[in-house]
Amino acid sequence: MSTQKQADNARSRETKTFDVVVVGAGFAGLYALHRLRGLGLSVRAYDGADGVGGTWWWNRYPGARVDFPSAPFYGYTFSKELLDEFDWEERQPSQPEVLRYLNFVADKLDLRSDIQLSTWIEEAWFDEQAERWHVNTSTGEHLVTPFLLCAMGSLSDTNKPPIRGIDDFAGELYHTGRWPQEDVDFAGKRVGVIGTGSSGIQSIPVIAKQCAHLTVFQRTPQYSIPAGNRPVRPEELSDARENWEQYKANMAVSSLGMPYPMSERSALEDTPEQRDALYERLWQEGGLHMLFNSYFDLLANKEANDTLAEFVRGKIRHIVKDPDTAEKLTPTYILGTKRQVIDDGYFETYNRDNVALVDLKTDPIDHITANSIVTESGEHPLDILVLATGFDAITGTLMRLNPRGRGGVDLEERWQERFNSYLGMMIPGFPNLFMVHGVESPSVLFNMPLGGEREIDWILECILHLRAAGIGTIEPAPGVDKAWSKNVDEAASQTLFHGTDSWYSGANIDGKHRQFIVHLGGQAYFQHLKDIAAGGYEGFVFGPAASEVLEASGG
């Protein structure tokens, strides 16, 4: 819609003004709201969901759990009280448990009065003269604000694969990332799952136990490792509470924001026997430690990586009884360069009589009918189809909103050739629009609750700086985005990530730019953010406050 049409549309709506509008009420949105309110700013958070929780509101598919290691550390770090008063129950908390935590936080911090749920942000455009963002909501409001803080989540724009006939399917159709509130009854049903990323691999064992028959449609096999989920021990909770400062200090130096010291040993320093003994111990223990805390060079050195990849391949061949199925389940890409998956009995599931695997590499889907998936080799009748096909990650949600920045240029046009940003925080030509976990920030490859806190702290400090100095706008200076993209590319090229098609590089969405969109700098990235602020926001340009602009133009 053109800016003029948007403005006309806005005039017929109820107008509300805020110092900051926050989009999203997940981990990041709740924290932003809390902090901004604490600074005395008028702020409101909007979310399309009917409850708080963001990702954890929508992803309520069976088996959904945290993969980050682990409770009680998958949570906010800014408040010891939150840690002290919430008793995590499971080491890899389930989706309902994380949602319970976020609801506890919303109540404890008394956030609900400033959150508007069931409200989608539908349009946003920047009025250059008044230096205000205008926002239209699905509930008929028109919001006016100098600052738009987009905390919409990295994995929220679901990917419905463009398979011929998908809309003809007349059975029950679900996407893991938009799972219904009500329980889905799989009993007696023939179920198909497309996709074997984290969501597919977490849900498949649970669905298999409930349904009459499950067919898994796999495009790429995964190096899934056991989650090792178990109840959190009371002594683990008290240890975290008593030694909180030490755990925070660990997080402050860990390249991934982890609460534990990371290994400084190369996989190639150990003998094969020593390596296998370590891998075996970590396999039994479960969790992402196996990748991140065994050896430091697994994601940087192919030879080192091969040692763990071969270990996991051996486990798959050992667990899966049918050699043909085991072969189809055995991955060959570089371990860890797609998002590492952890599971609860995934490979064991293929030993069940009611589970079949279709390898789409050798038997691709031709089309979907009202009651089946037809692959090259034949028809697979289904009552329920589950799409575990992931997301248009990181860029998708903002692109869908398609805000209009300076000169009426919208984001689709701005990102026509490449997703560009400065610091992963701001987009050239979009003044005062901040992203959290945005494109070219560490987002999904850092402890997300912690990374969100740090990014939001930076944004807040920036807003305070602008207000104190009477500055109207901040935006990236011309050209800095190119240097930033180069920096992101260089960091990725020093790792093994470049060799694999993944959603980190846009490869999962037809027509998406093939560009590595995650900054791998970890702690160095956050230090860089601090340095930029301390140095007077190098790389940004400031605009005078709107009143001065109007005076100068005789307005």
Ligand code: NAP
């Ligand atoms: P995903 O990792 O992108 O996996 C999508 C799966 O669908 C892949 O197996 C993909 O195959 C397949 N696929 C996509 N399009 C297809 C098509 N047209 N035909 C056949 N197969 C197709 O998505 P996800 O599992 O939802 O996970 C996304 C991310 O969310 C994760 O990587 C993780 O960061 C996060 N997540 C976290 C947790 C957790 O913390 N516990 C749980 C779930 C998700 P290819 O691999 O061949 O593309």
